[in-house]
Structure formats: C-alpha cells, structure tokens
Amino acid sequence: MRSVIDVLDLSVEEIDELIETAEDIIADPDKYAHVCDRKKLATLFFEPSTRTRMSFEAAMYELGGHVISMSEASSSSAAKGESVADTVKTVSNYVDIIAMRHPKEGAALVAANNASIPVINAGDGGHCHPTQTLADLLTIHREKKHFDNLTIGFCGDLKFGRTVHSLCGAMARYPGSKFVLISPEELKLPSYVKRNVLDPAGIQYTQTTDLEDSMENLDILYMTRVQRERFFNEEDYLRLKDRYILTAEKMKKAPESMIVMHPLPRVNEISVAVDDDPRACYFKQVLNGKYMRMALIMKLLKEAGRL
Numbered sequence: 315m316r317s318v319i320d321v322l323d324l325s326v327e328e329i330d331e332l333i334e335t336a337e338d339i340i341a342d343p344d345k346y347a348h349v350c351d352r353k354k355l356a357t358l359f360f361e362p363s364t365r366t367r368m369s370f371e372a373a374m375y376e377l378g379g380h381v382i383s384m385s386e387a388s389s390s391s392a393a394k395g396e397s398v399a400d401t402v403k404t405v406s407n408y409v410d411i412i413a414m415r416h417p418k419e420g421a422a423l424v425a426a427n428n429a430s431i432p433v434i435n436a437g438d439g440g441h442c443h444p445t446q447t448l449a450d451l452l453t454i455h456r457e458k459k460h461f462d463n464l465t466i467g468f469c470g471d472l473k474f475g476r477t478v479h480s481l482c483g484a485m486a487r488y489p490g491s492k493f494v495l496i497s498p499e500e501l502k503l504p505s506y507v508k509r510n511v512l513d514p515a516g517i518q519y520t521q522t523t524d525l526e527d528s529m530e531n532l533d534i535l536y537m538t539r540v541q542r543e544r545f546f547n548e549e550d551y552l553r554l555k556d557r558y559i560l561t562a563e564k565m566k567k568a569p570e571s572m573i574v575m576h577p578l579p580r581v582n583e584i585s586v587a588v589d590d591d592p593r594a595c596y597f598k599q600v601l602n603g604k605y606m607r608m609a610l611i612m613k614l615l616k617e618a619g620r621l
C-alpha cells in the first residue's frame with residue numbers, strides 16, 4: 315500500500331505530475347468536484363494544527379468526498395493508552411485514506427506499516443512534513459517558474475523544523491540548488507540531514523548566524539518559527555525565540571526578486587508590516603497547500619484502487 319511519509323517517497327517526476335494536477339485544479343475546479351464522491355478521509359491529529367488539518371479537510375470536500383476528524387488526542391482512545399498501530403488498524407475500516415500528525419518522529423511510518431489504506435504524514439515530531447513541502451514546491455514553481463539553480467536561505471529553527479528538513483530534501487534533487495543555513499548555534503540543521511540529504515547530492519551550503527548579511531544573495535528566504543514544543547527547557551526557548559525578526563526595514567536589503575516563505579504559524583519572526591510586501595508569499599503557500607493535497611489524495615486513492 316502506497317503511503318507518503320517523506321517527500322522523498324515521491325520522485326521528481328511524480329512531483330511534477332502533482333504540480334500539473336494542482337495547476338489544472340486551479341484552472342478548472344469544477345472538473346474535480348465529484349472525483350472523490352462517497353470516499354472518506356480521516357484526519358488523525360495528535361498535535362495542534364490549523365492549516366494542515368483544515369486544508370486536508372477542505373481538499374477532500376472540494377473533491378466531493380467526506381471527512382471524519384480526530385482533532386484532539388485527548389478525546390480519542392489514545393488517551394486510554396491505545397497504540398498508533400491499533401488506532402490506524404481501526405480507522406482503516408472506516409475510511410479510504412488517512413492524514414496523520416503525531417508528536418513522535420517515526421509515528422507516521424508505524425501508521426503506514428499497520429494501515430490497510432494509504433497514510434499521509436501530516437508531520438511527525440521534528441522529522442518530516444511532506445505535504446507542507448508540496449505546498450512550498452507549488453509556491454516556488456508559481457513564483458519562480460523553475461526549480462534549478464536557486465539559492466535558498468533557511469532561517470530560524472533548523473534543528474526541530476520539520477518543514478525545513480523536508481524542503482531541503484526536495485530541493486537537493488534539483489541541479490544547482492544552494493542553501494544558506496541561518497540559525498543560532500543551538501538550532502543548526504541536524505547532522506543526519508546533512509549526511510543523508512545534502513552531502514550525497516553534493517549540495518553547496520554555508521552556515522551562518524547572520525540573517526541580514528545573507529539576504530542579498532538569496533532567491534528564496536524561508537523563515538521558520540522556533541519550535542517551542544520540542545524544547546526540553548523553556549529558558550532556552552525564551553532566549554532563542556526572537557533571535558531573527560524579519561522587518562520591512564530589513565527587506566530593503568533583499569533583492570527585488572527574492573520571495574519570502576514561511577510554513578506558518580508565525581509568532582514574531584516576520585513583522586506584520588512585511589505582509590504587504592509583494593515578495594511575501596506565506597499566505598499563497600496556504601492556498602497552494604490545499605491544491606497539492608487534493609492532487610495527492612487523488613493520486614494515492616487511484617494507486618490504491620479506490621478511485
């Protein structure tokens with residue numbers, strides 16, 4: 315059974331096809347309004363979410379399907395001690411496809427190994443977030459028109475930021491990608507991402523603590539929130555949370571063609587004044603995420619023989 319746990323579970327060609335489908339949905343949404351008639355999606359969210367869960371749900375409704383939702387672990391049998399494996403074995407009886415978010419790294423893989431239907435990882439701890447990356451890729455495709463030879467600055471919590479890990483993996487497959495990794499010492503990109511993703515692809519990257527000086531050479535600035543829920547110690551979080559704040563003043567130093575992305579939610583790391591800058595793309599990412607989730611749901615249901 316085909317599931318998507320990591321964005322690298324999808325080939326570059328498959329990502330191109332998903333983008334093509336998403337573009338077609340944008341051009342003619344009515345064509346897709348009944349594709350998933352009578353099909354059901356379960357959203358199992360053991361961790362907070364606004365965009366990811368709601369966009370999965372909106373995606374399924376726009377395909378004509380139905381949604382059953384578990385939005386709080388505390389109201390499910392997880393609170394009684396049920397394992398992820400047993401939960402997905404159960405839910406597999408009710409629906410055609412599952413989107414799951416869980417605070418533990420690897421939980422999505424456990425779910426996929428135990429489900430009899432496709433599982434989409436909607437975020438597993440500080441590990442991966444493949445559908446955010448699909449949203450990011452459609453945004454890059456629409457704004458930049460190509461994926462090759464782009465220099466991307468990742469800024470903020472590169473240690474715990476699962477969206478960063480997934481986007482690094484996806485962009486490392488395109489020729490000429492260059493990364494500028496901007497973070498405090500304590501929140502540097504994990505060595506396993508460098509070893510497994512950047513080094514084998516021969517990606518050129520630099521590491522720095524300085525945002526302002528890095529901006530002039532970037533095609534994309536990908537800002538992230540410091541992931542409070544993954545810290546062991548609140549004091550460390552408080553010390554690091556406001557290290558990088560992108561302001562309208564700082565944007566004056568950025569190239570005219572540089573786009574600003576952020577998976578959201580934002581806390582303080584982008585001031586609200588930047589929202590009016592035409593280079594700010596983070597709310598476009600939100601909408602693009604829904605289209606890519608529609609494309610992915612259709613693809614996995616087709617491959618599972620359920621469409």
Ligand code: NCD
Nearest residue numbers: 365366437477539577578579
């Ligand atoms: C991200 C996540 O959950 O990893 N949010 C999202 O899904 N758009 C980023 C974050 O929480 O900081």
